[in-house]
Amino acid sequence: MNWDQSNWDQSNWDIGTWDQPSDYFSPQTKSNNRTKMRRQTYYPSRIGDQVNWLDNYAVKLPIHGAAIGVIAGDITASVNDAKYANYVLGTWLSAVRNFSPSTTDAVDDVLAGGGSTPMVLPSFTAPTLPAGVTAALPGTLTRIFALIAKMKLSAGYTEAIGTDLGIVGSAETEKALPKFSADLLQGGGCQCVKLTFYKYNHMGVYIESRRGTGAWEFLAIDTESPYEDERPLLVAGTPEVREYRMRFWDKGTPNGDWTDVVKVTVSP
Incomplete structure (x- = not known):
């Protein structure tokens, strides 16, 4: 299915997602079982690297958040999630682990030790939280990963921002842009261009075109490949060079970086 210039009306779509009051960080009903969390490709596997990732995310989200549609309250809440998870994985x-050997010694003494005074069992005192950090609700990473997924659908999101935030994984980099090819077809009166594209798991692609020395212009939004450009020549009987580029399109909003430009010469 595709929308071209003649019938594209943005008013038919809800593009104001980020203007609505956010309930993203509201407490959720706790189930009896933990939800299995899918590890993201950008999130490290080693705990030491996870601590560094969380620290970078907490620093960079306030820098980029507003530009990619995150409201101030969600930035603050997500930064606290990251800092609290950082504290738990790191300091706490x-x-x-340092306290654990003393518990083993205490068990050994209780069961097989000697002495004339009653045992005093060791007690663990948790390290103090860093200034400005508060204990978070369960599910810090679940919320962070969900917010990252929403940020990647923002019109302002770019791979450069994603890289700075540390949210672009190796597997994702290969599919960070649509992939497409352009082939000529003979149509009624002139040649047409068939754009065969791969949108991976996105809803569709946002297509722009440029002809001759003109400016880039919106051509179509397409959710199913291929798209056929059947526009007549700018000057009847005169060949012209057409250039094409694409971005991903999701939920009424184009997003991500542009692909490389593909050029095709269309003849009468």
Whole structure:
């Protein structure tokens, strides 16, 4: 299915997602079982690297958040999630591990030790939270990953921003742009151009075209490949060079970077 210049009306689509009050960080009903969280390709596997990733995310989100449609309250909440997860994986977990040998010694003493005074079991005191960080609701990474998925659908999102935030994985880089080819077809009166594209898991592609020395102009939104450009020649009987480029299109909004330009000469 495609929309061309003659019937594209943005008013038919909800493009104001980020203007609505956000309930993104509202408490969720807790189930009896943990939800299995899918690890993202950009999120490291080693705990030490995870701590560094969370630290970078907490620093960079306030820099880029507004430009990619994240409201101030969600930036603050997501930064706190990242800092609290950082504290748990770093400072708190290290303290627990350092405390663990003393518990083993205490068990050994209780079961097989000697002495004339009653045992005093060791007690663990958690490290103090960093200034400005508050304990978060369960599911810090689940919320962070969900917010990242929403950010990537923003019209302002670019791969450069994603790289700075640390949210572009190796597998994702290969599919960060649509892939397409342009082939000539003979139509009624002149040649036409068939654009065969791959949108991967996105809803569709946003297509622009440029002819001759003209400016880039919106051509179509297409959710099913291929798209056929059947426009007549600018000057009847005169060949012209047409250039094409694409971005992804999701939920009423073009997003991501432009592809490389593909050129085709269309003849009468």
